[in-house]
Amino acid sequence: MPRRAATLQASTAQLVERIALFFETEGFSRIGGRIFGRLLLSEDPMSLDGLAADLGASKASISTETRALERRGILERAGRPGDRRVYYQVTPTLPMPTMELRLDRWRRFSQLLEDAPADAAGASAVVRRRLDETLEAHRFLLAEFGDAIERWHRRSAQILTMRPRR
């Protein structure tokens, strides 16, 4: 029997669930996705208990998943004076960690090909050529993507200085 989640704005709950489903296809656990979605739509940081109650999940899962998301740079801890509970919020610079995560996986694959031992690459020139081309494309695109992220950083930094604390 599913535990009852605290009543939440219906449309919000639904959106959280859709985000969770999406995250699941990205290799996260569903609860991880729910946590992310919930925090994305929360004005204030939330405590473990708050998340557990809201999402209808055990505190154990919340604890595990929040820390996993934190390790990946998606969540941050936020404290409150005179309160020793842990509060979580999505990283203010949110888009970047998720982008970086993907690029990392990508790089790992390139690395795999680069480390391919010569004999495994096959004596075949055809195979060798295919691997080289693949690798070249990956290098090119990874570099371009890195640049694009860099450009975004500069751009958003500039906007911030132009209208600080809009």
Add this chain to the structure above:
Amino acid sequence: MPRRAATLQASTAQLVERIALFFETEGFSRIGGRIFGRLLLSEDPMSLDGLAADLGASKASISTETRALERRGILERAGRPGDRRVYYQVTPTLPMPTMELRLDRWRRFSQLLEDAPADAAGASAVVRRRLDETLEAHRFLLAEFGDAIERWHRRSAQILTMRPRR
């Protein structure tokens, strides 16, 4: 008991296995990853039976997975005159389908945020703002990435005309 895979160059088999493991973290099945890895390192297209024997998997799995990979644009069928078996090979323009696949997932997420009903976005200005910024960043980067892929296409096309069939 694991079925015995046909003997293969040891280092090749190992590389295939590493690629498979990587693919598994990307949401593919392990056998799907093995098929991809094996074909990436194969000079010639391979038949279903060939793959099954080589990878020590049932033909049923091979059939299912190859078609799944084909649907995603990662594999292509290749025929042989006077042979009605189906042969598979990795798409010659390999890097692109995998890149596009990722961008697609990305776009799906942006879409999710864009479709966020106003009330779900929260009456909160803070939340609204966060969503807007996230969306803006995604749009920017998606556009940039698309351009980068475009540039690569042009570049490789040019190289081909300069030295056809190097």
Add this chain to the structure above:
DNA sequence: AATAAGATTCAGTGTTGCCTGAACGAACTG
């Protein structure tokens, strides 16, 4: 038409990994 060769589908099985309750640990408070 009958047979055969190949590919696909499907029900069943085994494994993986998520999630939970409960135990444990750590840090504050009176």
Add this chain to the structure above:
DNA sequence: CAGTTCGTTCAGGCAACACTGAATCTTATT
């Protein structure tokens, strides 16, 4: 220093999924 409040860890249950063997479908061949 007891008691409390949080957070984390861990063994186990359970659902989901990949993979398989066997049945089915398709297409060629004699």
